[in-house]
Amino acid sequence: MKGITLITGSTLGGAEYVGDHLSDLLESDGHTTKVINEAVIDDLSHNDHLLLITSTHGAGDYPENLAPMMEDLDAQKPDLKGLHFAVVSIGDSSYDTYCGAGKKADILLEQLGATRIAERLDVDVLEYPMPEEPAEAWLSQWKSKLCE
Numbered sequence: 001m002k003g004i005t006l007i008t009g010s011t012l013g014g015a016e017y018v019g020d021h022l023s024d025l026l027e028s029d030g031h032t033t034k035v036i037n038e039a040v041i042d043d044l045s046h047n048d049h050l051l052l053i054t055s056t057h058g059a060g061d062y063p064e065n066l067a068p069m070m071e072d073l074d075a076q077k078p079d080l081k082g083l084h085f086a087v088v089s090i091g092d093s094s095y096d097t098y099c100g101a102g103k104k105a106d107i108l109l110e111q112l113g114a115t116r117i118a119e120r121l122d123v124d125v126l127e128y129p130m131p132e133e134p135a136e137a138w139l140s141q142w143k144s145k146l147c148e
């Protein structure tokens with residue numbers, strides 16, 4: 001079983017709740033998880049599995065608790081080879097910048113050499129007022145890859 005870091009980007013608490021929920025599910029499957037709500041780059045370096053769960057704020061921007069790490073990643077461009085990641089992006093489709101933060105993060109992590117282990121999940125809160133429900137279904141589709 002793998003150790004998995006769940007990093008959340010959240011302003012109103014929704015993405016944080018999804019992170020806690022996915023963490024509980026993974027723990028009940030025997031994985032060791034750590035949820036970080038104000039991550040820094042060093043939180044990535046010693047872990048090989050990352051689940052990034054972020055909502056979008058501003059106009060396609062990262063929530064304030066995630067922005068500093070993502071800006072540091074963009075500026076410092078560390079080599080993330082060896083890191084395996086997946087992104088859950090939460091947004092509202094009435095915005096032109098729907099799920100912009102999760103989309104940016106998904107591209108950046110790949111550009112820095114990390115390996116995507118699942119296609120990004122975009123959750124529209126207009127369709128899913130409880131984003132943990134589609135997130136749980138998404139997790140069950142690919143979590144076997146965590147044991148490979």
Ligand SMILES: Cc1cc2nc3c(=O)[nH]c(=O)nc-3n(C[C@H](O)[C@H](O)[C@H](O)COP(=O)(O)O)c2cc1C
Nearest residue numbers: 010011012013014015055056060091092095098099
């Ligand atoms: C001020 C504000 C700006 C937002 N901007 C966007 C946006 O640009 N794109 C998007 O998809 N959703 C946007 N949203 C919707 C949030 O991402 C959505 O409500 C999400 O569920 C909030 O998650 P949180 O509770 O983790 O912060 C915005 C919401 C607010 C309140």
